């Protein structure tokens with residue numbers, strides 16, 4: 249028998265762990281069967297994808313269905329059924345139940361493949377599948393990868409791994425809260441599986457454990473194991489920010505930059521909002537821990553806020569945003585609430601006055617506390633945060649806003665207005681466009697000159713050798729000539745008389761006021777000075793050219 253397993257990922261670099269579990273389960277239950285796999289993307293042209301799949305001669309097609317690909321798969325399955333109405337199609341994954349009954353030969357698997365009993369495989373072999381099979385949950389599962397996968401199906405892709413399944417919490421908007429119970433793999437099994445994966449030297453392993461540190465001791469044991477392994481693989485974890493121990497922090501202080509990255513769900517800092525979605529989190533402790541992690545400057549921190557939760561007003565969202573911004577994470581994501589089928593919030597949507605999109609991913613459109621217009625405004629503000637903040641471009645500017653105790657939300661509100669005037673939502677968000685919009689914003693502020701100085705500094709710190717026209721100050725040739733006159737023949741650590749000319753030609757220089765130098769922490773004496781940008785990169789999470797005051 250020949251089966252083909254298909255999914256559509258969001259990006260080419262992603263991979264689909266579920267297909268590998270399914271392949272192994274089919275081969276184990278039906279020895280001798282032939283299993284093929286296609287990992288396509290939702291951005292692939294529809295007709296081309298359809299031709300690729302329709303040309304496959306497999307006796308049954310399996311699709312892994314998620315919120316992001318269910319519309320695409322639903323279209324594919326209906327068209328494939330018109331071409332070969334007799335060929336069974338089996339749908340699995342969290343969104344599969346939503347597509348039940350799509351065609352006459354469509355079967356839905358509810359739950360994890362490990363929990364499906366033998367009758368499914370017998371029915372598959374005999375070509376008499378039922379419309380649905382229900383898996384028993386809590387069955388053991390093992391890493392599904394084989395060494396040869398890494399050179400083929402997984403080449404140049406992110407590797408996903410789960411050391412546990414399920415989540416101990418019950419946030420009402422989350423699919424993980426629907427199933428009860430958490431299953432942790434034996435720690436020794438985890439070590440062995442990870443060791444086998446690491447032999448293949450993947451670029452990144454993403455742990456999909458829903459709360460990786462729900463058991464802090466176990467999390468620490470896995471971290472210790474990973475940090476002790478040689479190699480350059482990075483590791484990504486979804487972390488609960490209020491579940492850290494002193495021992496974990498003591499260990500994290502020893503972790504080199506770029507080894508770990510943490511995704512941290514804050515969602516809201518508003519107590520009423522958190523209570524309305526049944527989310528248990530000690531906000532004060534979470535904030536203190538994030539601050540501590542930021543200070544380490546070795547772990548990339550991605551913090552999530554959810555827009556459109558019940559009870560969340562414009563004012564409370566504004567407070568959450570300000571609070572998160574003040575923690576200075578490297579990335580702030582403002583994602584819309586998605587009102588997913590089977591979640592508790594879906595059942596309560598009417599009570600909360602939640603209107604959401606009819607089709608996946610079911611984004612919130614309005615709530616009793618945020619009308620549609622306000623949600624639109626916050627979404628646009630989130631786009632600005634994504635473009636301007638979630639990169640390395642303007643880090644001194646964000647620090648300045650915090651040092652001056654300016655309200656981050658109001659700053660981004662003003663930035664959004666200026667951005668809209670520039671047609672921001674119709675243009676490519678290049679660094680040039682972003683810097684130009686910030687210059688425009690600065691023009692209307694009393695601290696204009698200082699802001700422009702910080703923008704120039706940030707621009708050159710990102711490795712550019714010249715300032716763009718709208719940021720230009722003293723012509724580059726003039727400052728270079730001045731440096732040529734002023735700098736000594738030998739400068740310890742920078743150049744000797746032999747390579748002085750080359751140094752002056754290659755480096756970027758910037759004249760800054762005493763106020764700007766103080767703001768940047770480069771000098772406190774109040775005198776103006778010249779900063780030189782070196783080719784070496786700084787060592788923390790965010791990499792910049794090293795800058796020194798001459």
Ligand code: SF4
Pocket residue numbers: 415416417418419422423424425458459513
């Ligand atoms: S949002 Fe996170 S903590 Fe809450 S139930 Fe889902 S996975 Fe668990």
